[in-house]
Amino acid sequence: MRKQIAAANWKMNLTYDQGEALLKEIIGAGIQLSSNQQALFAVPFPYLAMAKAAVKGQTNFDIAAQNCSNKKSGAYTGEVSVEMLQSMGIGYCVIGHSERREYFMESNKVLAEKVNICLENNITPIFCCGEALQVREESAQNAFVQQQLEESLFHLTPDQVQKVVIAYEPIWAIGTGKTASTEQAQEMHAHIRQVLAGKYGEAVAGNISILYGGSVKANNAAELFACPDVDGGLVGGASLLAQDFVQIIKALKSSN
Numbered sequence: 001m002r003k004q005i006a007a008a009n010w011k012m013n014l015t016y017d018q019g020e021a022l023l024k025e026i027i028g029a030g031i032q033l034s035s036n037q038q039a040l041f042a043v044p045f046p047y048l049a050m051a052k053a054a055v056k057g058q059t060n061f062d063i064a065a066q067n068c069s070n071k072k073s074g075a076y077t078g079e080v081s082v083e084m085l086q087s088m089g090i091g092y093c094v095i096g097h098s099e100r101r102e103y104f105m106e107s108n109k110v111l112a113e114k115v116n117i118c119l120e121n122n123i124t125p126i127f128c129c130g131e132a133l134q135v136r137e138e139s140a141q142n143a144f145v146q147q148q149l150e151e152s153l154f155h156l157t158p159d160q161v162q163k164v165v166i167a168y169e170p171i172w173a174i175g176t177g178k179t180a181s182t183e184q185a186q187e188m189h190a191h192i193r194q195v196l197a198g199k200y201g202e203a204v205a206g207n208i209s210i211l212y213g214g215s216v217k218a219n220n221a222a223e224l225f226a227c228p229d230v231d232g233g234l235v236g237g238a239s240l241l242a243q244d245f246v247q248i249i250k251a252l253k254s255s256n
């Protein structure tokens, strides 16, 4: 089912106590989500159990990991497997964030393996894509994002691809305060849906949530989320501030 999703990505921020206090404050705001709305918190690995306990009993609030290994198990010191995540009741994992692609050299091929291993273990991948500034300046963003989708997702069956959440994050908008305009966001989201429809058909493409990420703030979320093909956001900086993220969750559309 195509959901409207506000996903916090804490990245490598906050101490354990700060994270716990932040979750308590957001939950304390008493937001009621409808069945097609979801609030997610992608927290650092050591905080997963605490965060899972914090959202327990909150309808449509859940926890995500920020990354996972592409290997099943074994001698990979420092890695975290999807089996480990699944054994803790974690149902979502961010895959292929641009920071992973850039600093940890994650290729489309490795990300395809991570998507596969997530789906095999009933974990919803939040698959990130998006172009760098230079690519946009060359007006090559549509082809660039299409290639990311083709190389990491197009081996999936229609049933499988509908279980993936896609996050479009133009790299030039991440942490820079430069948000894509609503026109730029809608244009790319429509392109992504069209690419998916070309491969899997309109019905399948229409079932896939496509989130926008890149300087989503309390004061621009409603405008971005109102775009017909924008199904919420993947939020970095503003997700570290309780009042701001509460506003962002409240900005989700109530219907698709």
Ligand SMILES: O=C[C@H](O)COP(=O)(O)O
Binding pocket: 009, 097, 169, 173, 174, 175, 176, 177, 213, 214, 215, 216, 234, 235, 236, 237, 238
């Ligand atoms: O995962 C979140 C994105 O990288 C966006 O980060 P930002 O909201 O700080 O720009």
